[in-house]
Amino acid sequence: MNKQRVITYGLVLVVLAVLLDLQFRAWRTFDWSRFFSQTRDIAWLHVIYGTALIYLTYVLRAVRWKIFLRPVRRDISSVLLLSPTIIGFTGLALLGRPGELIRPYLIARRLNLNLSSQMAVWTIERIFDLAGFTVLLISATFLPTELRDFAGTSLAVDHWLHLATYLLMALVAGLLSAAVLINYRGAVFAAWIERRFSHLAAGPGKRMAQRIREFATGLSSIHGPLAFLQQSILSVLMWWLIALAYKEVTHAYGAPMQSISATKVLLLLGFSMVGSMLQLPGVGGGSQLATIEALNKIFLVPRELAVSCGILLWLVSFVSVIPGWFAAGALGTPLFATHL
16 A cells, blocks of 8 residues: 555544544434334335346446447447446445546556546546536425425535535536536647757656546546436436435334425435445445434434434445345346456
8 A cells, every 4th residue: 555545544643533423422322222212113125126136237337438438339228338337336335436436547557548538528427427416406406396495494405415516516517517618638748848848858748748638538528418418317317316315224123304305415415425435445434424414413313213313224235236246246147247
């Protein structure tokens, strides 16, 4: 493990230690007997439905990546991309955020494409993910939905929700603008880089310029209005399915959580997304803590129930891919071969 990674993990550990210390101070009166009681009474059929919805999103991701690759490989099928997708998200669950790189690497290797182009596709996919969630959040924030029930609360949720929505809209617009700029002016920028560093003997300018050209080639994945529409619809649908999965898990706890609808759960999903930026390999951390705090402070769910639900949401949304991958491998299904 290199020095930069050690520093990164060290900082994450410090942040999580601070968060855990704050949680420990708040949980001195934590009722563990009530926690186990709440967990024992879960309606597991809802959890199974939620897990199935999460697995369906992996299929949609494979279909969307296929559309991204049409300009360079029109002959591939979504089934061919499902294996790297499952493996990639397994790596994400086991390795934390560094596992994100597994999927573009496997796709590049399987299809004999350069890694830079697939990293560009991955970047565009992340932008579409953010945009898809933002579209749903805009609908829930500015249309007459159940999220307006939070207006006027002591936590000023309505105000912060509007502010977060505006910030997400600005972020998506900025990222799309940068991607379009590189797509259309990438060759010019690469040529400038090549000239700027041409005096160096080792030729880093040429390598950097080549990477920029490959990255710009990958950004050509948005190759027309129809493809853009298809990618947008798939992105919104995928995040709606994730929201439905969250709703199924929360409703597994019965009456105390029945008021959390699919639109309300978008707020919970947003907290989980922010918290997932502080994920430790194999154990998570940030996602659970952020979800627990949102359930307890915004949805006014009892602490013991919030802890149980937060952990289960993390298991369904992040970890549930692991047993599916191992089960398929045990059955000898070639679709889930590692290709390594």
